[in-house]
Amino acid sequence: MLPIFAQARFPKPEFTSGYEYPDMDLAYFYASQDGLKLLVYIGLMIFVGFAIYKLRSKKLLLLASFLSVAIIGFYFKACPCPVGLFQNTFEFIFNSEANYNIIYFLIFALPIVFAIFVGRVFCGGACPLGAFQELLFFKELKMPKLLDKILRLIPYFIATACISFAVVSGPMIACAYDPIVPIFRMNAFWAMSIVSIVFIILCIFISRPYCKYFCPYSVLLKSASYLSSKKVEITNKGCVSCGLCIGSCPNGAIIIPDGSFANEKKVSRIKNIILLLPVFLLVGMLIGYAFGLFLYNFHPLLALYADLQNGVDDFNTQVYWQNNTSLQYIEEVLAVIKWKMSLTSAICMGIVALLIAWDLIRNAKKRHSNDYEVDKGLCYLCGRCYSSCPVEVDSKKK
């Protein structure tokens, strides 16, 4: 069982026939396609930007989605994708040993850079996961509004979990529990393949369930896209306030003008929210702390600890007992992991609470426009509202 080093039990042979040692160097061949993948991502994002803002064409957007699923999804097996790199990036920030390079960074960062200038063009058709759901979506079943709002909080928890595990170099949960990637790779284990099949059925009736209710990366993109100076203009000529676009948006991104520009009630609501900010922060951090302790229960090292305590005799415990004489070492390691995870989770959830407060303030702010407009953060640039606007349809006919 001891790791055995090379040792001279048998003497070096003395060859008389002029024998020479063969070359033992192993094959070193590796053609990295990461640069190519980066170019495909950038190309698709620019293409989506043109299709949605300049050409206003739903068909071209579907083409972009198709290309993304075909090339990045099925050909490149959707790896590396920014959703997975979300966790890698945070792991790299806290642990310089992690596998990371400049191309990974660009794949992670460029969608955010695009988002702060031109909106979520990445989600619109460059992301293979989003594109896959976009192509499957067929018939919308209305979600109850309250349920929708509650489910939209899940990405914050998933993002927090990703960062908490990243800080301790734990398991890559963003990759491992992605329901769409196993379809591209056809390699899911049984439980995950059931989840994937259920998910495909959900995709037909709910628009982009993964993007809306699970994607950890969407937390960054959603916040970043509010800085964008471009957004989807539902009509190309001027809104006549007919309200026909409301039904066309499956993501609930269209803001209905309520006619009240700056009423007293809204102003006082903003005041209240700002006064309550410390409470938001505190509650968020408390929830985060509890969530971090909950996540700690899933750390893989705990299984080894339980085995050691129960005296299980297998490879893992034998190797542990070779290097250590007591349980003290693993207990120290676990204690560090525990406080790191709960602290990270508390900080993340504190930030999330501020983001939610910001959301509430923005919703309560007075609006200068009386037109139907899209909410930049919720819009996935699918282009469905274009064809629902009678003004736009009319102008295209001419």
Place this chain on the structure above:
Amino acid sequence: MKNLTRRDAIRVGVLGTLGLIGIKGVSSAKSFWQIDPAKCVKCGKCETDCVKQVSAVKCVHQYESCGYCDFCSGFYHEGRTALDTSAENLLCPRDALKRKYIEEPYFEYQVDEDLCTACGKCVKGCADFGNGSLFLQVSREDCLNCNECTIAKVCPSDAFVRVDENTPYIYKKAVF
């Protein structure tokens, strides 16, 4: 206009934060999974736990450390009936370890990487009784360099380490 400047300030903040991570990212060399032969305990999980159907881990022979013996504990298994190359006497289940006559009394042992599935039987045999010249390495040609190596997750001795991509192998030190 006032609104625009505030937005621009936040944009600069976001870009600056990303830039800091980017500067850190430029300096990091891409890394690659590799087995540290000094830590490996030859448990055989490399064969069964790789995401690839035939594991990306291969057995490597360091000829300089080999004794070139006629009787090789990495070549014959313990229940052998005779010291010949008939299949029932050989340790390797896939005939990946080839034996070649050099001169009296020396034999060269060579690993056929296409047949090797990294079960580690020969590595264990060689290390237990011989010079330990056979060892396991992740083949740069075959490994997908997964985000989270599935073998590393189950490796009992944490033998999987990240190495620089440009020097992807950890060779054993020659014993002579």
